[in-house]
Amino acid sequence: MRPVLAVAALGxxxxxxxxxxxxxxxxxxxxxxxxTSACPHTVRVVTASSFAPVLDALAPGTRADDSCVNLxxxxxxxxxxxxxxxxxxxxxxxxxxxxxAAVAGGGLLAAKEVxxxxxxxxxxxxxxxxxxxxxxxxxxxGGSWLALANLVASDSGVRLAxxxxxxxxxxxxxxxxxAEAVWLAKGMDASALALARAMRxxxxxTGRDPALPAGRGEVGxxxxxxxxxxxxxxxxxxxxxxxxxxxxxxxxxxTRAAVKDLARVAALDRFRTLLAGEAxxxxxxxxxxxxxxADTPPGADVQLPALARARMGVLGPHHVDHVxxxxxxxxxxxxxxxxxxxxxxxxxxxxxxxxxxIDLVREGCRALGRLLPDDSRVGIWEFGLAxxxxxxxxxxxxxxxxxxxxxAAMDAAVSRLAARQTGTGxxxxxxxxxxxxxxxxxxxxSTQVLIFTDGRNEGDAQGMxxxxxxxxxxxxxDPARPIHLSVVAFGQRREAKLLAGAVKPVDGYVADLAxxxxxxxxxxxxxxxxxxxx
Numbered sequence: 001m002r003p004v005l006a007v008a009a010l011g012x013x014x015x016x017x018x019x020x021x022x023x024x025x026x027x028x029x030x031x032x033x034x035x036t037s038a039c040p041h042t043v044r045v046v047t048a049s050s051f052a053p054v055l056d057a058l059a060p061g062t063r064a065d066d067s068c069v070n071l072x073x074x075x076x077x078x079x080x081x082x083x084x085x086x087x088x089x090x091x092x093x094x095x096x097x098x099x100x101a102a103v104a105g106g107g108l109l110a111a112k113e114v115x116x117x118x119x120x121x122x123x124x125x126x127x128x129x130x131x132x133x134x135x136x137x138x139x140x141x142g143g144s145w146l147a148l149a150n151l152v153a154s155d156s157g158v159r160l161a162x163x164x165x166x167x168x169x170x171x172x173x174x175x176x177x178x179a180e181a182v183w184l185a186k187g188m189d190a191s192a193l194a195l196a197r198a199m200r201x202x203x204x205x206t207g208r209d210p211a212l213p214a215g216r217g218e219v220g221x222x223x224x225x226x227x228x229x230x231x232x233x234x235x236x237x238x239x240x241x242x243x244x245x246x247x248x249x250x251x252x253x254x255t256r257a258a259v260k261d262l263a264r265v266a267a268l269d270r271f272r273t274l275l276a277g278e279a280x281x282x283x284x285x286x287x288x289x290x291x292x293x294a295d296t297p298p299g300a301d302v303q304l305p306a307l308a309r310a311r312m313g314v315l316g317p318h319h320v321d322h323v324x325x326x327x328x329x330x331x332x333x334x335x336x337x338x339x340x341x342x343x344x345x346x347x348x349x350x351x352x353x354x355x356x357x358i359d360l361v362r363e364g365c366r367a368l369g370r371l372l373p374d375d376s377r378v379g380i381w382e383f384g385l386a387x388x389x390x391x392x393x394x395x396x397x398x399x400x401x402x403x404x405x406x407x408a409a410m411d412a413a414v415s416r417l418a419a420r421q422t423g424t425g426x427x428x429x430x431x432x433x434x435x436x437x438x439x440x441x442x443x444x445x446s447t448q449v450l451i452f453t454d455g456r457n458e459g460d461a462q463g464m465x466x467x468x469x470x471x472x473x474x475x476x477x478d479p480a481r482p483i484h485l486s487v488v489a490f491g492q493r494r495e496a497k498l499l500a501g502a503v504k505p506v507d508g509y510v511a512d513l514a515x516x517x518x519x520x521x522x523x524x525x526x527x528x529x530x531x532x533x534x
Contacts, residue, residue, distance in 0.1 A: 041068065041069045041070060041263070041266065041267035041270065042069070042070040042071075042072060042267065043069050043070070043071055043072070043091050043092065043264075043267050043268060043271045044072050044074070044088055044089065044090045044091050044092075045071065045072070045073045045074065045090060045091065045092050045093075045094060045271075046073075046074045046075075046076050046081055046084045046085045046088070046090045046092075046093045046094070047073060047074075047075060047076075047093070047094040047095070048075070048076075048077050048081075048094065048095055048096035048169060048250070049075050049077055049208060050096055050124075050169075050223070050225055050226075050287070050289075051094055051096060051121075051122070051250050051287070051289070052073060052075045053283070053286065053287040054122070054275075054280070054283040054284055054286075054287045054289065055071065055073045055283075056073075057279075057282070057283035057286060057287075058071070058274055058275070058279060058280065058283050059071045059073075069267050069270050069271050069274075071271070074088050074090065077096070077167050077168055077169075078100070078164070078165075078166050078167035078168055078169075078171075078172070079100070079103040079166050079167075079324075080167070081093060081095055081100065082103060082104040082105060082108055085104070085108060085255060086108065089257065090255055090258075091254060091255060091258040091264050091267070091268055092252060092253060092254045092255065092258065092268060092271075093109070093253040093254075093255070094121065094250055094251065094252060094253070095169065095250070095251060095253065096168070096169030096170070096248050096250055097169040097172065097173050097248045097249050097250070097251070097314070097315075098118070098120070098249045098251040098314045099169075099172060099173065099176070099314050099315035099316075099319075099320050100169070100172070100251075101251070101253060102315075102316070102317035102320045102321075103320065104253075107256060108255060108256065109253050109254070109255060109256060110253070110254045110255060110256050110258070110259040111256075114254070114259050115254045115258070115259045115265055115268055115269070116252050116254065116268075116269075116272055117252065117253055117254050117259075118251065118252070118253070119251065119252040119272070120249045120250065120251055120252075120292045121250045121251065121252055121275055121276075121280075121292070122249075122250040122284050122287075122289040122290060122291065122292065123247050123248060123249055123250070123289070123290045123291075123292055123293070123294070124223045124224045124225045124247070124248045124250075124288075124289050124290060125223070125224050125240065125245055125246065125247050125248075125290075125307055126170055126173060126174050126177065126221050126222065126223050126224075126246045126247070126248065127221075127222055127223075127224065127227060127238045127239065127240055127304070127305075128148060128219050128220075128221065128238070128239040128240075128241065129212060129213055129219070129220045129221075129222045129227065129236050129237070129238055129239075130213050130217075130218065130219040130220065130236065130237050130239075131213065131216050131217070131218075131236065131237060132237050133216065134158060134216065134217055134218070134219060134237070135237030135239060137151070137156075137158065138151070138158075138219070138239055139239070142242060142243075143239055143241070143242040144181065144241055144242045144243035144244075145177050145178060145180075145181035145241045145243055145244055145246060145312075146181040146182065146185050146243055147242075148160075148178060148181075148219060148241075149178045149179070149181050149182045149194050149198065150194075152178070152197075152198040152201055152202070152219070153182075153193075153194040153195075153197040153198050154197075157217050158201075158217055158218075158219060159201040159202065159203065159217055159218045159219070160178070160198055160201060160202040160203070160218070160219055160221070161202070161203045161204075161205060161211040161212070161213055161214065161218050161219065161220040161221065162174045162175050162202060162203075162204060162205065162211050162220075162221050163204070163205045163206075163210065163211045163221075164204055164205065164206050164327075165204075165323050165324060165327050166324060166327065166328065167206070169223075169248045170210070170211070170221065170222070170223040170226070170248060171204075171205075171211070171221075172315070172320065172323055173246060173247075173248055173315065174211070174221030174246070175195070175202075175221075175323050175326075175327070176315045176319055176320070176322075176323050177221075177241075177244070177246035177312055178194070178195065178198060178221075179191045179192075179194065179195040179319070179322060179323065179326075180244075180312055180313075180315065180319065181243065181244065181312075182194040182195075183319070188318075188525060189511065189518060189521035189522050189524075189525045190517075190518070190521050191322070191525075192322055192326075192521060192524045192525035193517075193520060193521035193524045193525070195322060195323070195326050196326055196524045199326050199327065203218070204327070210222045210223070210226035210227070210230075212230070212236075213236065223248055224288065224290070224297055224304070225287065225288040225289055227304075228288045228297065228298070228299065228302060229288070231302070231304075238304060238305060239305065240304075240305045240306065240307045240308060241307075241308055242308055243308060243310065244308050244310050244311065244312040245307035245308045245309075245310065245311045245312065246312050247307075247311055247312070249292075249314065250289070252272060252275075254268055284298070285298045285299075295307075322525075325527065329371075329373045330373055332371060332372055332373055332376070332527050333372070333373050333375055333376050333445060333446070334372065334376050334377075334445065334446045334447070334448055335376070335377045335399070335437070335440060335441065335442060335445055335446070335447040335448070336368075336372070336376065336377070336378050336379070336447075336448045336449075336450065336526070337378075337379045337380075337381065337399060337433055337436060337437050337440075337448070337449045337450070338365060338368070338378070338379070338380045338381070338450050338452070339380075339381045339382075339383060339393065339429060339433045339449065339450065339451040339452070340358075340361055340365075340380065340381070340382050340383070340417055340452050341382075341383060341384070341424060341426070341451075341452060341453035341454055342358070342382045342383065342384050342387075342417060342418065342419055342420055342422070343384050343385075343419065343420070343422050343423065343424045343454060343458075344419055344420065344421050344422065345357075345419075345454040345456075346358040346361070346419040346454060347418075347419030350490075350515070350516040350519065351491075351514060351515055351516065352515045352516045352517065353515075353516030355516065356419070357419075357454075357490060357519070358417060358418060358419045360516055360519040360520065361417065361452050361519065362414050362415070362417055363520075364519060364520060364522065364523030365380070365410075365414045365417075365523070366411065366414055367520070367523050367524065367527075368523045368526060368527055369402065369407060369410050369411070369414075371524070371527035372402055372527060373402070374401065374402050374403060375401060375402070376401070376402050377399050377400060377401050377402070377440070378397070378399065378400070378402055378406070378410060379395070379397055379398055379399030379400070380395075380396050380397035380410065380413050380414070380417075381393045381394065381395055381396065381429070381433065382394055382396050382417055383424070383425060383426075383429040384420065384422030384423060384424060384425065385422045385423030385424060385425050385459050385460055386422075386425070387422070391428075391432070392424075392425025392428050392429050392460065392463070393425075393429045393432060393433070396413045396416060396417070397409060397410055397413040399440060422459075423458055423459020423460055424453065424454065424456055424457055424458050424459065424460065425457070425459075425460040425463050426451075426453055426455075426456065426457040426460075427457050427460075427463055427464045427465070427466060427468070427469040427502075428460070428463045428464055429451070430451060430469060430473075430485075430487065430503070431464070431469055431472045431473060431476065433449045433451060433485075434449055434473060434476055434483060434485055434506065435476050436449075437449040437483045437485075438476060438478055438481050438483050439481075441481035441482070441483065446484065447481070447482070447483050447484065448483075448484045448486065448526065449483055449484070449485045449486070450486050450488065450526055451485075451486065451487045451488065452488045452490075452522075453487065453488070453489055453490070454489070454490055454491070454492060455489030455490065455491070455492030455495040455496055455499070455512075456492060456495055457495075466498060466499075466502050467502075469502050469503075470501075470502045470503075470504075470505060473485075473502075473503060473505050473506045473508070474505045474506075476506075477505065477506050483506065484509075485503055485506055485507075485508035485509070486508065486509045486510075486511065486526070487499055487503060487508065487509070487510045487511070488510075488511045488513060488519075488522050489510060489511070489512055489513070490513045490514075490519070491512075491513070491514060492512070493512055496510050496511075496512035497510075497512075
């Protein structure tokens with residue numbers, strides 16, 4: 001028997017003060033709230049606040065006959081929702097975007113397509129809302145999400161307003177849409193840098209009010225359901241994005257526990273059938289949400305610009321991490337070992353910059369230190385050839401938490417990094433750094449090994465070969481202690497391609513950089529969740 005959910009009911013709403021959630025149940029005739037009834041099937045739902053009106057409208061219909069469903073709804077937004085799903089033993093989670101599945105713990109949700117898992121129930125697009133003059137600037141730049149990203153990431157004077165990304169789909173997907181437009185056009189490192197720069201001119205709106213612009217020059221990212229009732233006689237300028245439609249996808253995500261119980265699956269099927277029927281369509285329309293794939297807004301008299309034909313895809317887990325880590329310092333917590341090549345080529349001038357490559361690396365390390373929270377652990381090695389015989393690397397900063405003293409020590413160690421005439425024992429150093437990262441790994445904390453190099457393994461006659469590096473990494477890999485290994489190679493495309501194959505057994509990532517801007521982006525990306533290829 002499933003546990004009884006005990007709550008104190010106030011009319012149609014029962015408030016769970018301790019958890020910050022509320023449970024809606026329907027009153028019986030005469031005013032008595034029914035938590036247990038003759039209805040044989042109960043479905044417990046956790047959903048976003050913007051979808052709750054749909055379920056409120058449908059609740060009476062779920063108990064209309066002998067095949068009834070007793071619907072109980074908990075409202076929880078953003079990344080707090082998975083905890084609510086577990087706490088009330090929910091049958092299904094309906095978040096305001098598919099991307100939220102990335103924040104659910106392993107084992108919480110059913111596999112895709114099981115009991116309809118992953119089905120999109122409703123959609124609502126996100127618009128850029130601003131004043132007329134700023135809208136003209138956006139249109140002149142292309143009217144796209146990429147144009148918006150470029151403007152807010154530069155010193156253009158255009159600012160951004162978004163809802164709290166941790167607590168709302170429109171905040172997560174709105175900010176993610178800005179970053180994703182850059183990712184698709186220029187790559188993930190450029191995306192991380194653009195989002196970090198945009199964050200400096202972004203106003204984050206907490207609570208349930210939409211992120212409407214507060215003044216000239218500010219662009220609010222507003223979902224259609226919140227925009228429609230605010231379209232008065234003098235509506236703001238509204239742009240949909242000329243490159244992509246950025247859309248919230250309300251998604252059906254049954255729990256793994258529920259799909260193991262045939263009775264719960266049967267109740268879920270009844271409920272989902274109702275959502276897909278005429279009553280569900282009417283409830284969506286009343287909540288100002290679109291049916292999946294609909295081309296026009298709900299309401300016959302509504303005039304909004306048409307969406308772009310191409311729809312931006314669902315943000316992947318790594319992309320969600322980028323947004324959260326950009327906004328919230330605790331999400332940037334990591335164990336990081338930075339390993340810097342100090343061979344002679346690092347003293348060469350970087351293309352597109354008056355600075356030497358080693359200077360850019362030093363500045364990147366300093367920026368990284370400023371971005372990481374105090375409970376991160378950071379260590380730094382430098383490497384060349386036999387810098388600390390018989391090792392090719394030398395520890396210049398032992399790994400330790402970033403307390404005030406360690407931050408000062410890190411700054412001093414970074415200042416001492418300098419190019420010198422030496423070979424490059426790259427392969428031996430990669431393996432040694434990977435093993436060191438593995439041995440220092442902590443459960444529940446991301447561990448990153450970031451190696452910055454000219455990409456060549458040279459002058460090391462006694463060192464290992466590329467094949468020996470691959471074999472060594474395979475032996476060192478421990479699935480219980482996963483390591484994010486990233487090798488950043490500057491200007492050596494052939495060597496970078498060979499390295500990418502060598503580190504593949506441990507899911508390592510190799511970035512091949514060509515400009516000074518890319519060097520800066522790599523360090524920002526590392527702070528915002530690490531370098532991965534997805």
